[in-house]
Amino acid sequence: MTCKHLTPNELVMIEAYFQTKQSVLTVSKILGRSRQTIYNVYNFFKKGFSASDYYKRYKENKTYCGRRPIILSTDQQTYVQKMTAKGWTPDVIIGRAEIPISCSVRTLYRLFKANYFDITKLPMKGKRKPNGHNERRGRQAFKRNISERLTDYTQFNEEFGHLEGDTIVGVHHKSAGITLVERLSKVIITLKPGGHKAADIEKATTAWLQSIPRNMFKSLTFDCGKEFSNWKEMSNSNDISIYFADHGTPSQRGLNENYNGILRRNGLPKKMDFNQVDQNFISAVASKRNHIPRKSLNCRTPLEVFLSYVNEEQLSSLI
Structure with missing residues (x-):
């Protein structure tokens, strides 16, 4: 009552x-x-x-009723601020348990919401496109549909070696970078092509695939952008299966899309001219993300999971 x-x-x-x-x-x-x-x-x-x-x-x-507000110690506050500045999320901070935090994940999120910590450091949330948005890009024809992927690889969701790929364009759409994400380990690989056209994307991706052990990666899934129109040559020369997501459904490559947004906020903004930076720079931005633990990996870093499948000698040519 x-x-x-x-x-x-x-x-x-x-x-x-x-x-x-x-x-x-x-x-x-x-x-x-x-x-x-x-x-x-x-x-x-x-x-x-x-x-x-x-x-x-x-x-x-x-005023004396109810639960007393949780106040973290100075050491805990400093640690949380330090880790969120590195890109760690509250669930990873609690789950990784490098030092004990005297509150739950939900309480830590509430502290961020109450401006106890800088909420701008948290990953974005909410819809990026309004309801009813009609995607007009990417109407490439003569492609292998994503529906064929599970038929070709029955263990697709459990096995290592399947990539999701995309490009992030620079200022005035005159330059681009290539992003590739391995689905199982969530490791991200960034490449700098010589330009933003299909031939440039093919050349950079092929050069990278030929620098690593053959057949290490089994498949690549792109969106329907015209920059991937040379996919057949890329697939044949590197012996890798290439698929395309359905038109207007970025959720079919959700991991890659999420990482693209993170990279935008952490060093590769839309106003950047990729012609003015080198491979080492964009690799360093990706490397930072690969060293941040993720809740979906049981609070391990993508690099730690990736290394369980790849030795360090092979890693040097990958990332």
Whole structure:
């Protein structure tokens, strides 16, 4: 049963009944309150106090109710701020448990929401496109559809070696970078092509694939952008299966799309001219993300998971 406290109007009425010497039983029946409640208020009035005094005391006592706010120690605050600045999320900070944090994941998120920490450091949330948005890009024809992928690789969701790929364009759409994400380990690989056209994307991707052990990666899934129109040559020369997501459905390559947004915020913004940076720079941006633990990897870093499938000698040519 929910407890319903006396309202200011009820207190004024009880005070009026008290002054007219109405009995506790009569007042309790009129207001639908228990006799003990009315009796307690009457005793308060007998001491010379008023209804406003009673309500003021009630409001003061109410401030002591409820759970006390959680305050993290200085060391814990410093650690949380340091890790979020590196790109760690609250669930990873708690789950990784490098140092004990005296609150739950949900409470830590609430502290961010209450501006206890800088909420701008958290990953973006919400829709990036409004309802009813009609994607007009990527109507490439003669492609291998993503629906064929699971037929060709029945263990697709459990095995290592399947990539999702995309490009992130620079300022004025005159330059680009290539992003590739391995689905199982969530490691991201960034490449710098010589330009933003299909031939440039093919050349850079082929050069990278030929620098690593053949057949290390089994498949590549792109969106329907025209920059991947040379996919057949890329597939044949590197012996890798290439598929394309359905038109207007970035969620079919959600991991890659999410990483692209993260890279945009962490060193590769839209206003950047990729012609003015080198491979080492964009690789360094990706390397930072590969060293950040993820909840979906049991709070391990993508690099730690990736190394369980690839030795360090092979890694040097990959990332």
